Amino acid sequence: MVATVVGCTALADLLQSFEMKRHVVAVEDLQPGRLGRMLARLARRGPLVLAVFFMAISFFAFMKLLSVADVSFAVPVTAASVVIETVLAKLVLKETVTVKRWAGACLVAFGVALLAM
Numbered sequence: 665m666v667a668t669v670v671g672c673t674a675l676a677d678l679l680q681s682f683e684m685k686r687h688v689v690a691v692e693d694l695q696p697g698r699l700g701r702m703l704a705r706l707a708r709r710g711p712l713v714l715a716v717f718f719m720a721i722s723f724f725a726f727m728k729l730l731s732v733a734d735v736s737f738a739v740p741v742t743a744a745s746v747v748i749e750t751v752l753a754k755l756v757l758k759e760t761v762t763v764k765r766w767a768g769a770c771l772v773a774f775g776v777a778l779l780a781m
Contacts, residue, residue, distance in 0.1 A: 665732070666741055668725040674748040676718035681757060683711040735781060745774045 672678065693702040706712055729738045750769040753759040 665725055665729040666744075668737075669729060669742045670723050670745045670748065672718040672722035672725065672746040673742070674752060676722060677745070677749050678752050678756060679715035679718065681753070683709055683715065685757075697702045723724045741776055741779050743772050747773045747776070 692698065726738070726742065731740075741778045743759065747769045750761060751764060
């Protein structure tokens with residue numbers, strides 16, 4: 665269950681970031697009269713729709729995880745998605761990841777490993 669939550673969260677965030685970098689929403693599109701058209705355009709963006717789908721899977725898997733594990737375990741262990749997202753940001757999105765962010769990701773990984781023991 666943890667792998668499903670972490671994997672789907674990381675994949676959803678990756679797809680969402682990819683799509684948001686490709687298409688910027690203008691401030692004018694956020695006006696009440698244009699909101700419907702903007703939502704219709706968003707619904708036609710495949711990676712964004714897929715991101716929402718993976719977020720939903722992650723949410724329901726997390727709910728299932730909470731039904732079988734303590735919240736003090738479930739919430740911190742799902743932070744492993746931060747480590748995976750950092751690696752994917754570097755490899756797939758070609759983002760610059762600073763030493764400070766790598767150190768943070770390593771600390772999160774260390775914390776998750778401690779919880780798994």
